[in-house]
Amino acid sequence: xxxxxxxxxxxxxxxxxxxxxxxxxxxxxxxxxxxxxxxxxxxxxxxxxxxxxxxxxxxxxxxxxxxxxxxxxxxxxxxxxxxxxxxxxxxxxxxxxxxxxxxxxxxxxxxxxxxxxxxxxxxxxxxxxxxxxxxxxxxxxxxxxxxxxxxxxxxxxxxxxxxxxxxxxxxxxxxxxxxxxxxxxxxxxxxxxxxxxxxxxxxxxxxxxxxxxxxxxx
Numbered sequence: 001x002x003x004x005x006x007x008x009x010x011x012x013x014x015x016x017x018x019x020x021x022x023x024x025x026x027x028x029x030x031x032x033x034x035x036x037x038x039x040x041x042x043x044x045x046x047x048x049x050x051x052x053x054x055x056x057x058x059x060x061x062x063x064x065x066x067x068x069x070x071x072x073x074x075x076x077x078x079x080x081x082x083x084x085x086x087x088x089x090x091x092x093x094x095x096x097x098x099x100x101x102x103x104x105x106x107x108x109x110x111x112x113x114x115x116x117x118x119x120x121x122x123x124x125x126x127x128x129x130x131x132x133x134x135x136x137x138x139x140x141x142x143x144x145x146x147x148x149x150x151x152x153x154x155x156x157x158x159x160x161x162x163x164x165x166x167x168x169x170x171x172x173x174x175x176x177x178x179x180x181x182x183x184x185x186x187x188x189x190x191x192x193x194x195x196x197x198x199x200x201x202x203x204x205x206x207x208x209x210x211x212x213x214x215x216x217x218x
Contacts, residue, residue, distance in 0.1 A: 033181045041188060044177045047101040048192045054097045055090040055171040056194035059111055062086035063161030063169075063198040064205055077149065084156040087111040087136040090171060091147040106175045109138045109147060113154065114170035118195040126172065126191060134158065161198035162206035170195040 068077035068085040077088050090111050095103070112120040112135035123129040131137040134154045138147040160167045172193040179186055 030183070033183055037179055037181060037183055040180060041177050041190075044101040044105065044175065044190050045192070047099040048106075048173050048175050048190050049194075051094045051097060051099050051106075052171045052173050052192050052194040055094045055109065055111065055173075056169060056196045058093040059086045059090040059169045059171065060196035061199050062089055063159050063167075064201045065089070065156075067156045082156075083136040083149070083152065083154045084159065086156075086169075087138075087154065088149075091138045094173075095147050101175065101177075103140055103145075104142055105177065106140050106147075106173055108150065108174050110152075110170070110172040111136050111138075111154075112152075112170050112172070113159070114168040114195045118168075118170055118193065120170070120172075126193070159198065161201050163200050163203070166198050166200060168195050168197050 062085065065085040068083055068088045077083075077085070091109060094109065110120065110131045112131060114120070115122065117124040119126065119129055120131055120135040121129070121133060131152045133152075136152040136154050137150045139150045140146075141148045170193055173191060175190045177188045177190045179188065
């Protein structure tokens with residue numbers, strides 16, 4: 001009588017172990033995939049944070065570079081719309097920089113005159129903010145593999161970058177993270193901004209620009 005009982009128990013133990021393994025493995029794989037998903041999301045957050053700082057560093061050092069020229073050879077800008085060369089240079093710097101996330105995940109990039117709150121115009125938060133006056137928006141174009149001007153204007157002569165009267169420049173990047181496994185949806189918005197004071201221009205440059213207004217260059 002003992003042998004049949006032992007066989008029955010062995011079969012029951014094997015079936016229970018299979019069920020337990022299925023339940024535990026499902027939980028383990030969910031945790032594993034979740035860790036991977038959040039790691040990739042963190043990667044894109046870090047990439048965007050790094051990119052906005054690259055753009056802000058370039059823009060803050062070029063207050064006196066004037067408007068972006070379309071008549072030079074090669075042209076500095078593809079659009080004749082009025083905006084500073086430093087905005088295009090900031091976009092180009094982000095384009096050249098090596099970032100972990102694909103650049104086509106970047107939806108738009110703003111280079112703007114920052115107010116006391118660090119945002120464009122009179123806005124105090126990114127939610128609901130727009131880029132129009134003293135703000136230039138770029139978008140990534142896959143066909144050319146470049147950031148291209150999209151909208152907005154900023155008169156380069158209005159930039160103040162003299163000692164005691166220096167504006168601040170901000171860079172905002174909005175991107176879309178694409179989840180790999182779909183555990184938390186398909187996409188998630190990623191954004192960040194960096195704000196830096198314009199580097200002061202030389203005293204001679206500022207004196208020469210006094211006659212044309214607040215701008216730091218002729």
